Amino acid sequence: MADIGTLLSEIVGTEHVLTGDAISEDYAHDEALSRDPVKPAFLARPQTAEQVARLLKVASGQGIAVTARGSGSGLSGASAPRENGLVISFERMNAVLEIDTENHVAVVQPGVTLQELDERTAEKGLVYTVYPGELSASLGGNIGTNAGGMRAIKYGVTRNNVLGLEAALPTGEVIRTGGKFVKASTGYDLTQLIIGSEGTLALVTEAVLKLHPRLPHQGTVLAPFTDLDEVARAVPKVVDSGLGPLILEYIDGLTMGAITYSAQLQLGIPDEVKETSHAYLVVMLESRTADRLDEDIAELGELLSDLGAKDVYVLPGPSARKLIDAREKAFFTAKAAGADDIIDTVIPRAALPEFMAKVREIAQENNTFVIGCGHAGDGNVHLAVLQKDHEIRERVLRALFDAGIDLGGAISGEHGIGRKHVKSFVELTDPAKVDLMRRIKTAFDPAGVLNPGVLFD
Numbered sequence: 001m002a003d004i005g006t007l008l009s010e011i012v013g014t015e016h017v018l019t020g021d022a023i024s025e026d027y028a029h030d031e032a033l034s035r036d037p038v039k040p041a042f043l044a045r046p047q048t049a050e051q052v053a054r055l056l057k058v059a060s061g062q063g064i065a066v067t068a069r070g071s072g073s074g075l076s077g078a079s080a081p082r083e084n085g086l087v088i089s090f091e092r093m094n095a096v097l098e099i100d101t102e103n104h105v106a107v108v109q110p111g112v113t114l115q116e117l118d119e120r121t122a123e124k125g126l127v128y129t130v131y132p133g134e135l136s137a138s139l140g141g142n143i144g145t146n147a148g149g150m151r152a153i154k155y156g157v158t159r160n161n162v163l164g165l166e167a168a169l170p171t172g173e174v175i176r177t178g179g180k181f182v183k184a185s186t187g188y189d190l191t192q193l194i195i196g197s198e199g200t201l202a203l204v205t206e207a208v209l210k211l212h213p214r215l216p217h218q219g220t221v222l223a224p225f226t227d228l229d230e231v232a233r234a235v236p237k238v239v240d241s242g243l244g245p246l247i248l249e250y251i252d253g254l255t256m257g258a259i260t261y262s263a264q265l266q267l268g269i270p271d272e273v274k275e276t277s278h279a280y281l282v283v284m285l286e287s288r289t290a291d292r293l294d295e296d297i298a299e300l301g302e303l304l305s306d307l308g309a310k311d312v313y314v315l316p317g318p319s320a321r322k323l324i325d326a327r328e329k330a331f332f333t334a335k336a337a338g339a340d341d342i343i344d345t346v347i348p349r350a351a352l353p354e355f356m357a358k359v360r361e362i363a364q365e366n367n368t369f370v371i372g373c374g375h376a377g378d379g380n381v382h383l384a385v386l387q388k389d390h391e392i393r394e395r396v397l398r399a400l401f402d403a404g405i406d407l408g409g410a411i412s413g414e415h416g417i418g419r420k421h422v423k424s425f426v427e428l429t430d431p432a433k434v435d436l437m438r439r440i441k442t443a444f445d446p447a448g449v450l451n452p453g454v455l456f457d
């Protein structure tokens with residue numbers, strides 16, 4: 001019987017199977033905080049769906065754990081390898097296969113990054129609207145995590161924008177689901193089952209993505225408020241206005257100070273306003289025409305003032321872009337400031353004031369620093385937790401998850417469960433549901449080789 005390295009090499013070629021020191025440190029982790037890096041035994045770089053399926057068949061036969069890897073920017077530990085395991089990296093499957101301007105879809109391989117897709121769709125006046133903060137992320141990773149991002153308030157998350165998939169199964173077959181159409185009532189929706197499954201069911205080898213016309217005019221308004229409660233109460237009203245924000249983000253005062261400082265960004269807010277503002281709303285609108293945009297921005301400004309904003313700043317294009325960019329990089333700012341964990345609990349947006357009050361209470365009780373920002377329009381709160389003591393930190397995280405779930409929410413809105421939140425996920429989810437999920441997992445992956453330890457232990 002040939003050794004495993006030889007079996008893998010026969011599929012993708014010797015130069016595309018790496019072992020030992022040839023595997024760079026980058027592959028040993030994703031961006032999840034407080035996790036030690038682990039190098040896998042093998043890293044394979046396939047080029048076709050058929051090769052992926054054959055790799056999976058070998059792994060199933062040999063009982064080797066497989067971790068799919070896009071760009072490794074995930075925040076839940078779901079693309080971190082297993083020791084003795086195989087990482088399948090999609091870096092060579094990185095072609096935009098088609099931009100179909102009549103059906104408004106893109107067909108891509110999983111290793112294409114959001115940045116690359118954005119450049120290609122821009123050439124055709126179209127846009128793929130799922131826009132998580134890290135544009136180096138791959139489409140395969142986005143599908144694995146059901147990525148969201150700032151524009152979900154208007155266009156939805158990955159789940160709402162993937163029409164079909166080609167995927168390799170651990171049993172060695174390649175299947176196609178969905179297609180270049182927006183609806184189907186034809187059996188179980190396997191596309192939706194695979195999206196957000198964090199590499200535990202099947203590996204995506206191609207995806208059909210929904211595209212939209214790229215609207216040429218965008219305007220951004222920054223509104224400081226006295227406190228988070230005011231911001232949280234304003235959010236449903238902005239949604240209610242019919243202005244259809246493209247972005248509706250909240251940033252707490254400390255986070256705003258930190259991200260603008262690290263981006264060297266001056267927004268022209270007078271010191272006396274800054275000193276008394278503990279929370280901000282950032283609202284971006286887009287439009288087909290400049291006149292319509294101006295009208296909407298003026299209406300938005302009035303609305304925000306009525307809702308208690310201390311002032312309303314319409315940001316010039318470059319400042320707006322810098323602020324959004326700094327907000328997208330808030331994770332790295334929090335990491336540099338010593339954050340020990342980042343979570344992204346989601347709750348119904350109207351429950352934001354109650355949730356934020358609970359967050360303050362939990363932080364105080366546990367002598368822990370908790371700050372954040374988030375996709376307020378989606379009720380998706382990103383909290384940086386600064387607490388070095390592991391036990392206290394775990395207690396804080398659990399209390400935050402409990403609070404979110406009590407308000408009708410869920411542990412994660414977009415980052416996923418990964419390996420970080422398995423215990424909370426299993427303990428806080430209806431056992432009948434967890435059991436059904438385990439049986440679905442077994443149906444896809446009878447040998448249990450795809451990302452073991454992610455979602456379930």
Ligand SMILES: Cc1cc2nc3c(=O)[nH]c(=O)nc-3n(C[C@H](O)[C@H](O)[C@H](O)COP(=O)(O)OP(=O)(O)OC[C@H]3O[C@@H](n4cnc5c(N)ncnc54)[C@H](O)[C@@H]3O)c2cc1C
Nearest residue numbers: 070071072073074078132133138140141144148198199204
């Ligand atoms: C600064 C920063 C900002 C971020 N902002 C956001 C945000 O606003 N919204 C958001 O949702 N996320 C955000 N993220 C998290 C991250 O960018 C997303 O989770 C992204 O979807 C991960 O893509 P990736 O290619 O890096 O995936 P990876 O980390 O490589 O993998 C993520 C998951 O997908 C699986 N996977 C990868 N490829 C495949 C495949 N071909 N088939 C099946 N499964 C696969 C992996 O096994 C893993 O489970 C942010 C991260 C950073 C660092």
